[in-house]
Amino acid sequence: KQEVTQIPAALSVPEGENLVLNCSFTDSAIYNLQWFRQDPGKGLTSLLLIQSSQREQTSGRLNASLDKSSGRSTLYIAASQPGDSATYLCAVRQSYNTDKLIFGTGTRLQVFP
């Protein structure tokens, strides 16, 4: 059974720092991995999607990497800003035949001025 873990559970940093959020999964046979952002009480905003054949994806100040063999993904946030404060969730999709995403419990990030 696939389990997804995110470390740390919470993070508080000053503005301008570079951050690394970690996501690990127990079954390396995944189809893709997606990173989301969630503001309090709101829906999920897709940040980056990495296919199982890819090593990394970049969007602006965000970079996500994937090491399938070790069951790990990292989300790198460069030059953090207070507007980056949110909960970040990673989710894995097991196969082509299902849309089911298995989520971690998230990392709650606070960036203070």
Next chain:
Amino acid sequence: DAGVTQSPTHLIKTRGQHVTLRCSPISGHKSVSWYQQVLGQGPQFIFQYYEKEERGRGNFPDRFSARQFPNYSSELNVNALLLGDSALYLCASRSTGDSYEQYFGPGTRLTVT
């Protein structure tokens, strides 16, 4: 283009009642999934529908049911509500391109008293 929309935004129900939640996917998306997110946890998969057929079901009791209409919109129904059903219910639609990226709506906050 409009994103995934959900209605209502908030809902308060009493134990034992029934509730219907609605979701409209992004135009052109034929696959819709439902998730339940309890406070402090990652979303849990409930159902996936594709072309009006159920393609997957999570570990939820039979009190939960769903359907998809010819225009690809979807309803989630929950009978005999329990206090533990209080959660944010999220709907996601999936693109048909190569990436299979999933997009989430803003959610429906259900409170059962």
